[in-house]
Amino acid sequence: MKYDSLLNKYPLPKTLKEEIKQELEKLNVNKTAAKKIIERCYEMYLKNLMEPGEAAGIIAAQSMGEPGTQMTMRTFHYAGVAEIDVTLGLPRLIEILDVRKNPSTPMMTIRLTEEYAKDREKAREIANKIEATYILDIADVATDIRHMRIVINLDEKALERKQIKVEDVKKKIEKGLKTEVVEEDGKLIIQISEPSFKKLMDTFDKLKNIVLVGIKEIRRVIVRKENDEYVLYTEGSNLKKIMRVKGIDFARTTTNNIYEIYEVLGIEAARNAIIKEAISTLEEQGLEVDARHIMLVADVMTADGELKQIGRHGVAGEKHSILARAAFEMTVNNLLDAAIKGDVDLLRGITENIIVGQPIKLGTGDVELIARLGGRR
Amino acid sequence: MKMKLQDHMLVPKHEVLNKEEAEELLRSLGVKKEQLPKIKATDPIAKEIGAKVGDIVKITRESLTAGKSVAYRLVI
Structure with a gap:
């Protein structure tokens, strides 16, 4: 309690503050000592912040790319949750970053309201109602x-x-x-x-082909008990229709189809879903990638208010520079189109400057020196 | 009872900033409105909180690393 007012003077992140507070309480130091400790922590925090001009995107790309090479191409044979096949590994990661509108194995996790979640029969009732x-x-x-x-x-x-x-x-x-x-x-x-x-x-x-009962997209429903509540797992996904079904706890119901989340719950929910799905895909393969890299990727994908894929039709394809686009994919087409239109490349980005052999505007290259002539003032 | 999309666990808290708050924010960040990330006016959450084109939406996220982080988006 007594450390809160001290800590609140520093613009530290919430989790860090809590960690420092816990340590301080363990030590039970007085105010002056606590102040010194916090001061030192803040110094360390500032030292560990990203420098301006650091190539955050390239570091993120490498940090996700290297473990990606170790991922197996194995997709199926691996039962996911409750006998439902889920795409895993590299194919799933590609699916997430490509923002596929129809992922190969859509799946929903449906949680029920209290009344239905405790009773197997009632859970089964809902399962029957939604299964096509x-x-x-x-x-x-x-x-x-x-x-x-x-x-x-x-x-x-x-x-x-x-x-x-x-x-x-x-x-x-x-x-x-x-x-x-x-x-x-x-x-x-x-x-x-x-x-x-x-x-x-x-x-x-x-x-x-007539659907007699249920939702067309929901091909199979499995009821499973999880920490004394019944949860429904479905093969196939349709968030929009599921959220209107009675007895479903909408706030805790999710799908692994990110595009559907974007359409129903908006851009911020999509950002969260990308982060969650990417981390769980990597973790499932036993790879540890810092969440910050994935968060950066998700930020880029959602920056314009709509979901953009990392690739030719999204982030990479919308670059201003012709050379940068040509360096990524479809080199000849890009150069040809630019030549026909008479486009100009201003060489402002990184890729273009590497191609032409100039210093890039990153890190120390980002700084320009201006000398003031005319002696001392 | 009409359910709110904002109650969903994937949706962070969205708020529309009023004029003074928006100006103060842009001054403190030293950026122009257009340099902020965007959110569409047709976004389901933007519609729900009644954000209009040109507004700035404050988003309080549950961050994995920082615990709580604040982001802003311009409504387009």
Whole structure:
């Protein structure tokens, strides 16, 4: 307590302050000694700050690039959380930095409100509600060519397990196919109006793709117990629709699809998601990269208010300098386009100056000396 | 009950600065408005807090290294 007022005079980060406070409390020193200690800590802190003109981006690139070379290309065979396959390692890192709109293995972690989280049955209920269910999951479907009709033989056990009523199935199919469905001793029958085999098969295909219950993108749901609450893991992701489902604790529900987070929760949430996903990908491979490097990358990717990938269509492709762009990818195209348009390169950046062999504006090269002539004043 | 996107654990605290605060900030940082990072006016959170084009949004992040860090974005 008594050290707070002393510490608050220094512009130290919160975590550092807390650490110093803890140490001081352990030592239980008086005010003057504490002041000296804090003073020294602050000095050390200033010494360890980044120098102006330091090549932060290059250091970040190297710090992430070197461990990246050690990552295996292995993607699957490695069950992620609860039997759901998740892309891992280098492919996943590339996916994050490329801001893929459709990552190869989207996945959601859904947490439930208190009422549902404690009870397995209730958790299962929500799982049933969001999991996409097709007709083939709950019934045998046969085509009857002689009578030009499709016969749906509903599996009652499956219906009960999924808690779906026959009425609802009928309605959904009628809506999806825009035809009438007749119920006949426990079977649903769709009569095809024209005597055309093609029409029959088309209707059959359409029928297979109707989502009877749930959200189309959510292909599979797994219920798992985690620290005395039930959590749902899903294969496939649709944050926008999931957040409207009753019983879901939206504030603690996330997806690994960063673009979706950007669309639903905005740029700052996307920044956090990039950092979290990148760190967990690296950590999972046993690589330790300082969070600061990843934070810098995430900052660059989100600086303009929209998600930009690191690469040709994003950060690197938007550089002003022609030479810098040409040095990255598609050298000939870039140079040719610039030549046709008669562009001028002002040689202000780093890459351009290295290409032409000039000192770069970084570190000590960032300083310019101006001599004042005319003797002493 | 309408839920707030800002309650989500991934979303840090966003606030719109008033005119005096904005001017004070730009003076203390020694930068022009345009040099700040941007946030779109169509951003879901910007919409929720009612930020308009030209406003400056103060974002208080939970930083991994510093515990708490403050960032600013210009609404475009």
